[in-house]
Amino acid sequence: MSQKSPLISIIVPVYNAEDYLPRCITSIVNQSEKDLELILVNDLSTDNSLSMMEQAALQYDFIRCLTVKKKGSGGGARNIGLEIAKGKYVSFLDNDDWVDSNMYKKCINLLEKTKGEISVCGVLTEYSSPFERSSRYEYDIENTIDGKLALELMCRQYNQDISISPL
Secondary structure, eight states: OOOOOOSEEEEEEESSOTTTHHHHHHHHHTOSOOSEEEEEEEOOOSSSHHHHHHHHHHHOTTEEEEEOSSOOOHHHHHHHHHHHOOOSEEEEOOTTOOOOTTHHHHHHHHHHHHTOSEEEOOEEEEOSSTTOEEEEEOOSSOEEEOHHHHHHHHTTOSOOSOOOOOO
């Protein structure tokens, strides 16, 4: 009997992230959307990141851990995660970032409703004080876009009301 594919695969490249990784993983574990898989890709960390990844995978059956064979970059680790991703949708998250508990549910609902290819969400930059933050990207309306526009925005071909960071 084959196992059902998750709705979304979340790929996190990990390199020396022991100070940030617990919050990143916790934000994904506590998502309101539960039909997901988390793929953590160790890019040959020299700190305790790999141990933290393995511990999380023992605790949650939807977490999968991989280790690259040769040190590369975040992009290379993301590609390795993509090779095993089973979700209908894919999200990339940096190991020092975290997401609001309803983010993936909102994005997926919007994609399903509009038949869009890419869901765009805002980004807040937080500082050392929990009361300091600034909007890096903020959108007044929920939005989905097609892949061609997303690529053009990431390459900064247009000055438009939507910004997408390639990082």
